[in-house]
Amino acid sequence: MSASLLHDYIERISHLIRSETRIAGTDFDLQPIQLDVLYYLTRSNRYSNTPQGVTDYFGLTKGTVSQTIKALESKGLVQKTPDAKDGRKVHLSVTRSGKKLLERAMPAQVITSAWEKIQELDQDRLLADLKLLLVRMQKVNEMKSFGVCRTCRFNTQVSETKFFCELTQEALTPNDTTLLCREHTAPTPSASAVNG
Numbered sequence: 001m002s003a004s005l006l007h008d009y010i011e012r013i014s015h016l017i018r019s020e021t022r023i024a025g026t027d028f029d030l031q032p033i034q035l036d037v038l039y040y041l042t043r044s045n046r047y048s049n050t051p052q053g054v055t056d057y058f059g060l061t062k063g064t065v066s067q068t069i070k071a072l073e074s075k076g077l078v079q080k081t082p083d084a085k086d087g088r089k090v091h092l093s094v095t096r097s098g099k100k101l102l103e104r105a106m107p108a109q110v111i112t113s114a115w116e117k118i119q120e121l122d123q124d125r126l127l128a129d130l131k132l133l134l135v136r137m138q139k140v141n142e143m144k145s146f147g148v149c150r151t152c153r154f155n156t157q158v159s160e161t162k163f164f165c166e167l168t169q170e171a172l173t174p175n176d177t178t179l180l181c182r183e184h185t186a187p188t189p190s191a192s193a194v195n196g
Contacts (some may be wrong), residue, residue, distance in 0.1 A: 016110050024105040030075075031059070037068050038077060039106045041094050045149055045179035048169070049091050053182045057146055075103065135186065147184035150177035153183060 020175040028035075040057055041049055048057070055065045071094065072078040077098035083089035094102070115123065138145050149155055154167040155177060163172035167183055 007057055010026055020110045021106075028105065031068075031071075033060075033064075034068055034072055035102075035105055037065075038072060038094055038098050041078065041092050042099065042102060042178050044167050046091060047175050048146065048182040049093065049182055051092070054092070056144055056182055057180075059143075072098070077195070097180075107162060144182055145184045145186060146180050146182055147186065148177070149179055149181045149184065151186070152181060152184045153185070153187040 011139050018032055021035055025032055025035050030038075036058070037054055042052065044053060044057075047053070050067060051062070054060070054069070055062055058065070060068075069078060071078075073080065077095055078092050079095055080090045080092060083091060118126070135145065137143075149165075149172065150163075152165075152167075154165050155172065156164045156166055158164050161174055163174065163177050164170070165172055165183075167185075
């Protein structure tokens with residue numbers, strides 16, 4: 001398959017998802033990026049649930065992120081909490097109202113409906129291929145991976161319920177390891193062979 005055809009497929013899928021997100025957002029007086037930020041914040045850990053994390057993840061300007069957060073905060077969908085160690089830093093969390101809204105709006109119904117019609121083996125293959133494409137695109141563009149904590153080379157499992165981040169030198173909860181992290185670094189092939 002040509003790169004041009006791949007681009008066409010991904011672009012068309014993106015437009016279909018964006019269109020449905022726009023429609024869902026209209027019901028709640030939200031722009032697609034505002035829904036996307038809400039969704040991201042429900043999946044991000046304490047290193048990533050900051051305005052800078054949102055900026056890095058979406059590749060937006062600080063001004064756009066600031067306006068987006070203000071809009072979500074004014075609607076009572078997001079709240080800010082000062083960082084316990086650094087008073088200049090704030091963490092963003094989705095409120096109960098924001099979570100209820102997301103349950104009705106995300107992920108886009110068009111993708112959920114189509115996904116359910118694909119056989120499980122094909123789903124697994126498709127996810128693996130898309131992950132490979134994403135990782136390679138991020139490397140080419142020198143972008144952060146924002147991977148799930150448990151797949152990071154710095155994540156160490158201390159016991160069945162205790163984890164530790166070798167990068168930040170902080171303890172992690174089992175829930176922490178299921179969230180997106182802006183500090184995520186994929187394991188090197190040799191490290192995964194040893195740990196796998």
